[in-house]
Structures are given as C-alpha cells and as structure tokens.
Amino acid sequence: MSKPKVGVFGFTGCGGCQLEILNLEDQLLDLVSAVDIVHFREAITEYSDDYDIALVEGSVTTKHGVERIEKIGDIAKIIVAVGACACTGGLNCLKNLYGLEKAKDLVYGDKKDWIDTIETKPIDKYVKVDYMARGCPPNRFEIVDVIRSLILGRKPEIPNYPVCVECKRNGNTCVYELGMTCLGPITRAGCDSRCPNSVSGCEGCRGIIDNPNVNAQKDVLEEYGLTVEDIMENFNLYNACKKIEQK
Amino acid sequence: MQYKILKKNKYQDFVKGLIEDYNFIGPTKKDKSVHDFVPLNSIEELDTNYLKTTIPPAKKILFPPNEKLIEYEIGDEIKVKPVIESSETVLFGINAWDINGMNFLDKFFSKDFVDENYWDKRDKLTVIGMDTEPTENNFALSMDTEYATDGFDLYLHDLGDRYFVRVNTPKGNELVEKYVDFDDASENDFKDFDKYMDDYRAQFSNKVNIKSFYDNFEMIYNDEEFWKKIAKNCFSCGSCNLVCPTCFCFNVKDDLKLDLKTGEKTREWDSCMIPEYGLVAGGHNFRPNKENRLKQRYRCKLKTYFDKFGQYACVGCGRCIEACLAKINIAEDINSVKKEVNV
Ligand code: SF4
C-alpha cells in the first residue's frame, strides 16, 4: 500500500491549527513517515494538487475561498475539518452577527469597497466533510487519531458526550460551584476539559453535542442567578453561525 | 476485631510515622468547596475534617480514571506486556460510606472475573478510616453505610479527648504496635463509643425508604411517565456516574502509535448516562433516551446488584445529587416511589 498523500490547507483563521500539527514535535517524524505531506504552506515550500486527504483549517469568508474549497472538494478523497473555524465557523461568525455591511464599515471605513467578504461559513457548507478535529486550538492528539484511523481504515473516536465527563475524570470542582458559567454540559468533549482544568468555564469551542438539553441549561443558569444572555455571550464566541442557522 | 484507645497527644506521632514510612494518601483542602485525597508529605497538609470530596478516594486510587492496561508491539509476532502499577499505600481518613463503596468495588472486581489491575493495588492498600460529617444530601444512614464493619485495617473514631480505635486486620495491628503506645479499650471507653455513635447517627438528616423502592421496583419499571418526569432536565453528562464510589463501568481504548507498530490499551471511566454507552455496531442504540438511561442507572444501583451481591450499588453518599446541575436527586426519587404506587 502506498502512503496516502496529505495536503494541509488554511482558510480564514489564525493559522494556529496548522501550528498545532507542527507542535506534535516528538510524533512529527512518525507522522511524515506514515503519510506523504505534499502541501502544507506553514511547513514546506512545495505545492501540490495531487492529494488523497485534505486537512482544512479556517472558515470560508471570501469568494476566492469558495473557489478554493470547492477545488479541494473535487480533488480530495477525504476531507478533515481541523479546528473551530473550519468545523463551526468559529470566531469568524461574529461578523455575521453585525451584518456584512456594518462589519465592513466598522473595520475598513471608507476603504470597505476594497474588501471582498461574504457571510462566514464552516467548510461543510461547501464540501462534504468526513471528519472533524474540533476545538480552538484543536487537540493535536485528536488530529493524530484521525490520521491514524484513516490509515487503518477505522472510524476515529471523537466523543459525542459533554465536557463534564472529562472534567469529572480530571477530578475538577464544577466551575458553577465556584460561581462561573460554563458551556461544558452541552459542549462536545475531547479537549480533556482544558478550560475547567485551569478553573475557567468552557466556552464551547468544540461545538455543541448532537442532542444538547438546551432547556435544562437555561434552568441551570437561572438556578445560579445567571441569564440566558450571559451564556449567549459565551455561546456566540464560537457558535454564532450555528445560532443564526437555528433562528 | 480488637478495640484500642489512641490518646490525642500520641496521634501526631502516629501519623508522622505513617507519612515517613509509606506512600501516604489523605484528605487536604482543594478549594473553597471541596477536599481532595492526594499523596501527602507532611502532617500539616492533612485535614481530616472535611465535608466533601468530588471523586471518591478509594475509587480514585484503585480504579483510576485513566489506566494503562497493556503495551503491545506488532512485528513478526505480537508481543503483549501487561502494565500493572502499584505500591504499598496508606489511605488515611476515608469515611465509612466510602469504605463501603470500596467494598462494593471489591466484589465487582472479583466476582465474575478477578481484575488484576484493581487487586494488585487493593492488596497493597492499608485503609485507615475516620468519620466525617455528612452533607445535607447524604443518606448513608438509610443505606446502612454510615458504619463500616469491614474493608479497613484501622478505624479511628474521635471521642473528643481520645480516639476509639477498631483494629480489623493483622496489618492494622502491626501499625498499632509500631509507632506509639495504644491502650486497651475499657468498659467506659465502649460506653462512650456507643454514645458517640448515637450522636453521630443523629447527624444524618436525609432519609430514604429504600426498602419500599426496592419492593416496588418492578411496578414502576414500565411506568414511562415516571422516568420521563425524573429525567426531564438530564443533560446526559455522566457526572452522576463519574463521581459515584460504586460506578465501575469503563471503556477500553486502543492507542496504536503512528509508527503503526507499538501501542497501548488504556481504560477510562465510562458512564451509562451518555448516549454512546448503549450504541453498538451498526448504529443501533439500546438506550436512546435519557429516561431509558436514568432507569438503567437506578436499576443497577438499587435493584440488580442488591440481588447479585446483597449490597446496593449505592452507599448514599449524595455525591451524584451534588454533582447534578439538573438537580436530579436520587434520594427524592427513591422516596417518590412510595407515593407514586401506594396511592
Ligand atoms: S449528573 Fe444529572 S444531568 Fe448529568 S447525567 Fe447525571 S442525572 Fe443527568
């Protein structure tokens, strides 16, 4: 079996997800011997339009981006969305909350006509995404898990349970008990509850689990004297696209 | 069982000796609301006067949340190496219901199969119990777990000016003889101990009628509305399972390294309250709804294992009540059954 060819692509985002792949450090050599990396702008000079697996970071926010992601969709056999921006639209969706014109005005003022920007969308709005390595930044070990699973032909184990599970495994005191808000009960685990581990509430960067009990979350907030607005502010940070879609 | 007295002025030297000689795990203040059992190096860090611990101490030590089970190497042949890590450890200051929780795990990890990873640690664990104040949610008294009759080596009851010590094992006796002088308990000491236990039991305010729940369980089993009502706000977050001293479910994960030659298998705590738990190959889920799952959890705790082991898989510690953001309360639910079926 020849080694699968992998391309790593960046769209709108901070580039941190690609960096997380490089941060694999002691697994990097194993990674490049397990797969052929043919395209990875943050790491190598070569370019290629011949790849089997595309790891895609960032959300689509320009017309040019639409063309690029559609081309990737035509070439790649398997597409993995890497990081919050690619998976849910991430922080970039905040733009949609303002409305395009207002956002352009605010940021670029009288030069706004120079800017080609469209409504932010996660990449699965344009191409079929096979797997998601979520989070901001994504858990690099999960990226490895996805790649390894693809090589072995099995399904990667991406949790569909809430962050609370990992939080309890880590023996944390619930941050609600410490007077903070937390999206943990409805957010997909897989980050090893890293925010609650350092005593701060989950902001939902890995997106919402498949069947969240949103009504219960509201009841809980009330119980702790918090409003839905409090949580929506947190929720919007990474999941604004999702919210708009639900309206 | 032998009964001894440890004078208060000798307690410090006794504990210091243990800390000196053993891997010593005891309670220490973690943050404003909870204590945690961790390895301690000095008596100053020890605080046996605790109200709450998030994770039950014995479970944390004997059945850790993530535990490597085997390492393997794939070559011309497959080499498998079991990984069992344990050391002589003193668990100090664990209370009676948590000892009873451990007794349940002892049964679970030995009845149908002997779990070596568990037992290697269990055999090397010296358990020294102490009473702690129950929280308002604690219903250990109703579950008969406020007093431990087995599962410990020594149990120290604080009578105010002295400790009444129950010596349950030869290992416990060795410790009694090793560091400081213990006195034999006199008739008067026994009297004071009885009085002490009466006062201690009076502190448990939360009561449940477990007998009635157990007896009526078959009747409520198919009452969908009953389960729906209880589970309405459940997040399926699994917290109730993970903090429970008797919950034993685990999931084994395969971690083949990227060299595709070496790897390891680890187990991690699982939870019957999360949807994936009932998911099988082909996509069928045996317990798709939160009410199915809650019913399963209550049945496991309050029926199945009583029939199997003669011990409920619930010691009434109240941790799941405190951990549940949806305010699902097993004690209230146990009591609600009588009302539901007897009217
Ligand atoms: S802790 Fe509460 S909300 Fe979470 S799974 Fe258990 S019963 Fe449901």
Ligand code: SF4
């Ligand atoms: S079911 Fe709840 S009260 Fe019973 S032992 Fe488990 S955590 Fe404690």
